[in-house]
Amino acid sequence: DAGVTQSPTHLIKTRGQQVTLRCSPKSGHDTVSWYQQALGQGPQFIFQYYEEEERQRGNFPDRFSGHQFPNYSSELNVNALLLGDSALYLCASSSQGVGHSYNEQFFGPGTRLTVL
């Protein structure tokens, strides 16, 4: 049973470009959350997708957008990249189903984005 997978592993972009990151949730999970983790900091919540809709959003500008597909996989898009967007982007999956703990989210290995 594959856990949460993310692609690509690493990415280098320049300021002003756009980037798309991808996430496949753990089998049986229907909810995907995205987090940004700057060096030396804890992960910061960006947004969460369930039933192909954005359900919650953290304090991130509209340059950050996402999408969830019918197979529960998700994409994170960042437009007009800034140097400060350089970070590890983490995807976490969980299930909204009965009996599942909201607390136990399963994280992927992340995508390391470097903006030059």
Place this chain on the structure above:
Amino acid sequence: LAKTTQPISMDSYEGQEVNITCSHNNIATNDYITWYQQFPSQGPRFIIQGYKTKVTNEVASLFIPADRKSSTLSLPRVSLSDTAVYYCLVGDMKNQGGKLIFGQGTELSVKP
């Protein structure tokens, strides 16, 4: 959302028991306490969760006093592979819809 305070770093030696304490003075009635572990270049991993008293699993124990204003993660007989950052999270996860609020965490270094 309750704010958490934990030590920035801790050092230990192999075979010792490590206790990491987290303060959460403003914890609400519906809040649970959850700990995650993160190795370098990996995503965080759920360790343990509790509401009150003591919880134990195969990895760690979590001690929560009656006033719930703090909690202690206890790692028995640590090894080098326990070197990681440990995050204490507090929140009503059901009403937050699964949104996890991470602080800076405690960087644990285990030495031989």
